[in-house]
Amino acid sequence: MKYQLVVIALVAASLVGCQANPVSGRQQLVLVSEDQAQASSAQAYTQTLSEAQKKGNLSTDAGLNNRVRRITDRLIAEAKLMYPPSRDWQWSVAVIDEPTLNAWCMPGGKMAIYTGIIQKLKLSDDEIGQIMGHEIAHALLGHGRERMSRAIAMQGGMQLGSILAGRDLSILAPVADIALTLPNSRENESEADRYGLELAARAGFDPRAAVRLWEKMSAASGDGPPQFLSTHPAPGNRIQALNALMPQMMPIYEKAR
Numbered sequence: 001m002k003y004q005l006v007v008i009a010l011v012a013a014s015l016v017g018c019q020a021n022p023v024s025g026r027q028q029l030v031l032v033s034e035d036q037a038q039a040s041s042a043q044a045y046t047q048t049l050s051e052a053q054k055k056g057n058l059s060t061d062a063g064l065n066n067r068v069r070r071i072t073d074r075l076i077a078e079a080k081l082m083y084p085p086s087r088d089w090q091w092s093v094a095v096i097d098e099p100t101l102n103a104w105c106m107p108g109g110k111m112a113i114y115t116g117i118i119q120k121l122k123l124s125d126d127e128i129g130q131i132m133g134h135e136i137a138h139a140l141l142g143h144g145r146e147r148m149s150r151a152i153a154m155q156g157g158m159q160l161g162s163i164l165a166g167r168d169l170s171i172l173a174p175v176a177d178i179a180l181t182l183p184n185s186r187e188n189e190s191e192a193d194r195y196g197l198e199l200a201a202r203a204g205f206d207p208r209a210a211v212r213l214w215e216k217m218s219a220a221s222g223d224g225p226p227q228f229l230s231t232h233p234a235p236g237n238r239i240q241a242l243n244a245l246m247p248q249m250m251p252i253y254e255k256a257r
Helices: 002-017 034-054 062-082 084-088 115-120 125-140 143-165 170-202 208-221 235-256
Strands: 018-020 027-029 092-096 103-106 110-114
Touching (some): 034 092, 034 103, 034 110, 062 084, 062 125, 062 170, 103 125, 110 115, 125 143, 125 170, 125 208, 170 208, 170 235, 208 235
Antiparallel strands (some): 018 027, 103 110
16 A cells, blocks of 8 residues: 555656646656756856866867857757747857767756767767757757656655655665666657757758767767667667658758758
8 A cells, every 4th residue: 555655646746747848749747947957057067167177178179169169059040949948048068178979968058069079980060960969959858857857756756655665765766767767768869869850950960960970879889788778779779760760851951051
């Protein structure tokens, strides 16, 4: 009975916090407001750049910085059309001089890309456009707020379950992470692939570059972990899904050119 009460409480919290995303239309668990997400992201962004500055890891390559800014400016212009509230975001992009193969965009448009992914993969402008389009799509689709909300729900669920069960259930957290968090993260990644591809196409970046990009990423990272334990779709599945979108995206790209 106690476990049934836990399930009922979690389902009730999920129903209260669910709302349709204005871009994708998908129902999301949203327990964190946009203002809260942006404030938290702005603080984390400032801290990240401050630490990079102290380590001398903020890129001073004017040509590279201008290149990245030129690409992201085109994407931001289209993002404001895709999701009008983003017109009020304080957009910003930094180039961090570290070897990691990574890029990201926080809620509110705080972005970064690492020199490692640009240099190691010898990325073209179209490929950088695809990477940053994907990352911006995460922000437009509210995935940051969704992740924060799921973390709150899981933490609250564990605490509530421990009280009702009369014992510590935190040992179940890794199981809950695999059962709940990772599948949704893969869904978010696939969603960002689709809308990021469209965003980049509208900005005039070749959709076919997304396939080339993930082929390079696959070659650079090897087989990686099994898809079941990965927050990203398996490279082969991802490339197959991107190829399936080409008939829809190429006309958008051709028109934007």
